[in-house]
Amino acid sequence: MAGGRQLPAGSGDRAQGDALGRKNDRFRIHKTGAPVFPWAMDYPAGFSDGPTGVACGSFETAVAEFIDAANRQCPTCRRGAVVDTDWGWKCEACGACDVAVGCGAPITGHDFLPVRGHPDDDECTYRSDGTNATYCGETRDRHER
Known part of the structure; x- marks a missing residue:
């Protein structure tokens, strides 16, 4: 603004x-x-x-x-506002995105949190069925997108 x-x-x-x-x-x-x-x-x-x-x-x-x-207007739909992210930008209206070189857009539902005792090592906390049996646990740099 x-x-x-x-x-x-x-x-x-x-x-x-x-x-x-x-x-x-x-x-x-x-x-x-x-x-x-x-x-x-x-x-x-x-x-x-x-x-x-x-x-x-x-x-x-x-x-x-x-x-x-x-x-800030989306170049794809010309309607929505683009929001800057740590991996590029995403349109609030149509969902179009642009991913920066060397980065990847996050997979919906996959969030990264610091590992206890290792605050610099984020890992994915996604569980496909909500249980620890399907815990993703991948680090941000090794995560398949």
Whole structure:
């Protein structure tokens, strides 16, 4: 965020739609009429599961928020926001991802926790049937993805 205040989910024009009930499908800067944050930059519908936009104190801040949000837009679906991870990025809307060279995207349900006594040695805690009999236990660098 470049300097505005996030609007909570369910607020703003994106959540309301227009008079015909259509949802916004674009980023939009508009005046709010509020004395403290007179400008807002709305996210398109489906861009984020969180806030619906950003309240801004000036038009310049709203433009900076627009540029920041446009830079986070998914190149695959052009709807969702991409989230940086330690292995690359992933789109919140469509699930598309880009994996950095030398890294691998995690397998759903597989989480890594430090081994007791060896905090630098993470191991996978996945159990396919929920019991210790199917404990994965692979280290992060040897884990098959």
